[in-house]
Amino acid sequence: xxxxxxxxxxxxxxxxxxMAEYHVYLLSLTLLWGIFALSMGLVxxxxxxxxxxxxxxxxxxxxxxxxxxxxxxxxFWSAAPVALALVVGLAxxxxxxxxxxxxxxxxLVTLGFGEIVRLIITNWQDLTNGPLGLRPIxxxxxxxxxxxxxxxxxxxxxxxxxxxxxxxxxxxxxxRTGRMMIAVREDEVLAGxxxxxxxxHKVIGLxxxxxxAGLGGLLIGPFLTLLAPGQFDLFASVDMVVxxxxxxxxxxxxxLIGAVFLVFMPEALSFARELRPVMMGGLLIIVTIFLPGGVxxxxxxxxxxxxxxxRGRLAVLR
Amino acid sequence: xxxxxxxxxxxxxxxxxxxxxxxxxxxxxAGAITGLIGPNGxxxxxxxxxxxxxxxxxxxxxxxxxxMLTGLRPDRVAAQGVARTFQGxxxxxxxxxxxxxxxxxxxxxxxxxxxDLLNLPAAQRAEAAATRxxxxxxxxxxxxxxxxDIANSLSYAHQSLLxxxxxxxxxxxxxxxxxxFAGMNPSETQQAARMVTRIRDSGITVVLVEHDMPAxxxxxxxxxxxxxxxxxADGTPAEIRSDRRxxxxxxxxxxxx
Amino acid sequence: xxxxxxTNGLVLGSIYALASLGFTLIYGAARVVNFAYGEMxxxxxxxxxxxxxxxxxxFFLALPLAMAVMAAASVAIYLVIVRPVIRRTELQVLxxxxxLLYVLHDMAVTxxxxxxxxxxxxxxxxxxxxxxxxxxxxxxxxxxxxxxxGGLYFMLYHLRVxxxxxxxxxxxxxxxxxxxxxxxxxxxxxxxxxxLACAAGALLGALYAVDPGMGSAPMLKSFVIVIFGGLGSVPxxxxxxxxxxxxxxxxxxxxxxxxxxxxxxxxxxxxxLLRPQGLLGARRS
Ligand SMILES: Nc1ncnc2c1ncn2[C@@H]1O[C@H](COP(=O)(O)OP(=O)(O)O)[C@@H](O)[C@H]1O
Ligand SMILES: [Mg+2]
Numbered sequence: 001x002x003x004x005x006x007x008x009x010x011x012x013x014x015x016x017x018x019m020a021e022y023h024v025y026l027l028s029l030t031l032l033w034g035i036f037a038l039s040m041g042l043v044x045x046x047x048x049x050x051x052x053x054x055x056x057x058x059x060x061x062x063x064x065x066x067x068x069x070x071x072x073x074x075x076f077w078s079a080a081p082v083a084l085a086l087v088v089g090l091a092x093x094x095x096x097x098x099x100x101x102x103x104x105x106x107x108l109v110t111l112g113f114g115e116i117v118r119l120i121i122t123n124w125q126d127l128t129n130g131p132l133g134l135r136p137i138x139x140x141x142x143x144x145x146x147x148x149x150x151x152x153x154x155x156x157x158x159x160x161x162x163x164x165x166x167x168x169x170x171x172x173x174x175x176r177t178g179r180m181m182i183a184v185r186e187d188e189v190l191a192g193x194x195x196x197x198x199x200x201h202k203v204i205g206l207x208x209x210x211x212x213a214g215l216g217g218l219l220i221g222p223f224l225t226l227l228a229p230g231q232f233d234l235f236a237s238v239d240m241v242v243x244x245x246x247x248x249x250x251x252x253x254x255x256l257i258g259a260v261f262l263v264f265m266p267e268a269l270s271f272a273r274e275l276r277p278v279m280m281g282g283l284l285i286i287v288t289i290f291l292p293g294g295v296x297x298x299x300x301x302x303x304x305x306x307x308x309x310x311r312g313r314l315a316v317l318r
Numbered sequence: 319x320x321x322x323x324x325x326x327x328x329x330x331x332x333x334x335x336x337x338x339x340x341x342x343x344x345x346x347x348a349g350a351i352t353g354l355i356g357p358n359g360x361x362x363x364x365x366x367x368x369x370x371x372x373x374x375x376x377x378x379x380x381x382x383x384x385x386m387l388t389g390l391r392p393d394r395v396a397a398q399g400v401a402r403t404f405q406g407x408x409x410x411x412x413x414x415x416x417x418x419x420x421x422x423x424x425x426x427x428x429x430x431x432x433x434d435l436l437n438l439p440a441a442q443r444a445e446a447a448a449t450r451x452x453x454x455x456x457x458x459x460x461x462x463x464x465x466x467d468i469a470n471s472l473s474y475a476h477q478s479l480l481x482x483x484x485x486x487x488x489x490x491x492x493x494x495x496x497x498x499f500a501g502m503n504p505s506e507t508q509q510a511a512r513m514v515t516r517i518r519d520s521g522i523t524v525v526l527v528e529h530d531m532p533a534x535x536x537x538x539x540x541x542x543x544x545x546x547x548x549x550x551a552d553g554t555p556a557e558i559r560s561d562r563r564x565x566x567x568x569x570x571x572x573x574x575x
Numbered sequence: 576x577x578x579x580x581x582t583n584g585l586v587l588g589s590i591y592a593l594a595s596l597g598f599t600l601i602y603g604a605a606r607v608v609n610f611a612y613g614e615m616x617x618x619x620x621x622x623x624x625x626x627x628x629x630x631x632x633x634f635f636l637a638l639p640l641a642m643a644v645m646a647a648a649s650v651a652i653y654l655v656i657v658r659p660v661i662r663r664t665e666l667q668v669l670x671x672x673x674x675l676l677y678v679l680h681d682m683a684v685t686x687x688x689x690x691x692x693x694x695x696x697x698x699x700x701x702x703x704x705x706x707x708x709x710x711x712x713x714x715x716x717x718x719x720x721x722x723x724x725g726g727l728y729f730m731l732y733h734l735r736v737x738x739x740x741x742x743x744x745x746x747x748x749x750x751x752x753x754x755x756x757x758x759x760x761x762x763x764x765x766x767x768x769x770x771l772a773c774a775a776g777a778l779l780g781a782l783y784a785v786d787p788g789m790g791s792a793p794m795l796k797s798f799v800i801v802i803f804g805g806l807g808s809v810p811x812x813x814x815x816x817x818x819x820x821x822x823x824x825x826x827x828x829x830x831x832x833x834x835x836x837x838x839x840x841x842x843x844x845x846x847x848l849l850r851p852q853g854l855l856g857a858r859r860s
Contacts, residue, residue: 044666048664048666049666050666050669050670050673097844097847097848098847101847101851103806104602104608104665104669104806105802105806105847105851107608107610107669108608108798108801108802109798109802109843109844109847111610111795111798112795112798112799112840112843113840115795115836116836116837116840119833119834119836119837120834120837122833123833123834171435171437172435175434175435175437175441176424176427176429176434176441176444177431177434177435179417179420179421179424180421180424180425182413182421183410183413183421183425186410186411186412186413187408187409187410187411189372189392189408190404190408190409190410190484191425192371192372192391192392192393192396193370193372193392193393193395193396193401193402193485193488194396194401194421194422194425194426194484194485194487194488195393195396195397195422195425195426195488196393196421196425197391197393198393234791235677238673238676238677241670241673242674245670277677277678277680277681278677278678278681278682278685280674280677281673281674281675281676281677281678281679281680281681282674282677282678283674284670284671284673284674284677285656285670285671285674285675285678288660288667288670288671288674289656289659289660289671292663292667
């Protein structure tokens with residue numbers, strides 16, 4: 001698994017300079033979705049909740065950093081920490097309000113939160129230019145002699161962000177904090193009695209998730225050169241959910257596989273574009289019912305175990 | 319008589335009209351095994367839930383060594399040195415036996431957030447200490463050769479032992495066991511009972527819930543009897559055995575399974 | 576002016592309450608959060624429209640037929656996609672109903688296109704009391720809401736199946752222990768929920784327009800309403816609907832129209848902080 005990852009990373013560094021610009025763009029898009037899926041994967045797989053407001057976290061980071069650049073003359077790099085702090089702070093607030101409650105409150109409230117954020121962006125026209133959107137958003141300024149104003153340069157920035165996010169989350173789930181999070185996901189009552197502060201660990205998980213979503217959000221403005229509220233609707237969050245579930249809930253590789261599957265494949269093959277939503281929804285239902293371990297589960301357990309995996313709980317993966 | 323480790327005073331919990339626990343008071347001696355017995359529905363589990371912070375009481379207080387437990391969150395109660403098991407077993411089913419124990423051991427360790435996240439030397443020391451603690455615990459509960467089995471795949475008796483192991487991992491002063499012998503055959507029960515005695519001898523105070531009287535008579539130093547939410551007797555096993563109200567309570571409900 | 580606003584708010588609240596009833600009913604009975612509930616409203620509106628056009632029926636004759644169709648569709652949804660995961664984690668139930676949201680929405684777009692269609696209730700004119708004006712159409716919505724609520728209460732408290740439903744909602748295991756077929760009761764709850772969704776959707780469609788996007792706004796309102804009123808509580812949905820309808824109308828006309836949803840959202844957050852079980856919800860232990 002690890003050697004495979006290293007091999008893949010080398011390919012992702014070495015090959016793009018020889019690729020057509022459109023393909024580099026496509027690859028950046030895929031990796032960007034990979035970052036978003038990764039952030040959702042933490043919520044789904046390690047807190048056991050759905051965050052329908054994930055796109056709002058992305059939007060807040062994107063808008064905050066872009067507004068700081070456009071209106072107050074910040075550089076991309078100085079705006080980034082401010083935007084990220086804002087997103088993480090909001091995530092902590094949302095988490096503290098909803099995650100202490102048992103039941104589907106988190107999913108319901110984040111859905112409302114997502115819509116409210118979109119509504120505010122749409123209606124606060126003096127600041128955000130409303131539905132018409134903010135433009136043009138310039139590429140990040142060069143840093144340490146590295147330039148990001150070409151498709152390729154920007155691709156490497158996306159790639160680096162993905163690697164940093166992945167490394168951070170990999171460390172998180174191996175650290176004590178991560179294992180406490182897994183225990184809380186498995187059985188929060190028992191977790192409390194062995195001495196784990198349940199709410200604290202859920203909120204930490206959500207903050208990390210928001211941090212990663214925010215990192216992706218910093219990039220989306222320069223990537224699209226335009227920010228508009230329509231980009232951050234409910235379906236953007238659900239797309240992330242589908243990626244995680246298809247790839248494999250409760251793993252780090254799963255969301256990335258899901259992102260490749262759902263962004264790169266249809267775009268590259270450009271088939272059935274109008275059927276994409278049905279495909280996404282259908283996949284979500286079918287995979288959840290018959291293959292709760294996703295692609296990763298399939299790879300790990302082999303096709304022979306398919307039937308039992310569909311019915312039972314996939315032990316470690318779930 | 320030394321000062322009691324646990325003091326329960328006028329504890330009540332009502333669910334709507336049901337008085338699950340009704341004005342119950344008792345004390346638990348340090349270093350002893352106290353039995354909390356009574357027929358099904360007597361309020362034993364609810365009493366544990368009140369002591370351990372799962373439920374807030376309707377009224378009354380619980381003190382540990384003079385400090386107030388009432389109103390504390392479960393993880394705070396655990397931090398005070400109170401651990402419990404659950405009737406019908408509660409473990410982390412998808413983790414291995416060793417991972418189960420490791421989780422509980424790590425939960426109790428002092429380690430800064432960033433030290434842990436950045437894997438600083440303190441974190442590495444904690445992990446090493448956890449590994450040692452898990453080895454000892456595996457030995458204590460007799461599951462050494464099951465360390466890498468998924469908890470879900472264990473037999474019921476072994477899962478019950480793992481439940482006790484999780485509680486021991488908290489390094490409790492007070493251990494609350496809720497029907498630990500349920501679902502065990504006689505030889506498993508005997509083994510587990512010996513383990514409970516060993517736990518007491520290692521200095522941990524134990525409160526043991528059972529509705530099966532004979533199983534606990536031999537193990538307990540002291541017994542509290544509940545019936546329909548109220549305490550009906552409190553004394554040594556010999557006193558309890560000859561108590562008229564206890565006999566009535568048990569004869570009246572012979573349908574326990 | 577204020578009287579008119581209050582009236583508008585109450586009418587709006589009735590619509591919201593109606594749109595939330597089926598959602599909260601299923602949650603109460605089966606702990607299922609149906610994220611596709613808004614799309615079922617939309618589907619109900621289209622089915623009503625199709626029955627009207629196909630059989631040449633008046634709105635109020637077509638509606639019961641459409642409600643039966645949607646009840647059946649709702650049961651099918653339960654059997655095919657919800658039941659397989661209902662005994663697994665809560666997360667998986669959320670996932671399948673979220674998938675359903677996508678599927679229903681996109682199906683509707685593919686079949687019917689995105690153009691809004693008019694649906695005629697066959698009622699014109701307005702009722703005037705003093706300076707307060709209420710179109711008959713809206714009055715009908717309030718009356719229908721009251722009738723459906725009355726019917727629902729009759730079912731829950733006087734019919735055997737309704738009593739069984741309440742028993743399951745209160746204590747699933749207890750209900751099982753006394754020999755109730757929980758699966759059948761939950762199927763029934765889905766049927767009722769589907770019928771209610773159809774009624775709410777058809778009325779909304781008649782007041783505004785029928786289009787594939789019409790479900791998302793009421794769905795969001797429903798969430799706010801049921802959390803405010805108490806998840807799973809039928810009276811909570813009614814009171815919540817009225818409170819949210821009033822809040823929205825009043826803040827919308829006196830403070831800021833564009834941000835009216837922000838106020839109701841804040842109201843919901845306030846409730847979560849002060850009384851997480853909601854206004855009329857039972858506390859879960
Ligand atoms: N969460 C609860 N909600 C409502 N009633 C409860 C709850 N927990 C326990 N009870 C009731 O309280 C009484 C005592 O139950 P319990 O403490 O479990 O008894 P025991 O453990 O002695 O068998 C029973 O009548 C039970 O039905
Ligand atoms: Mg009990």
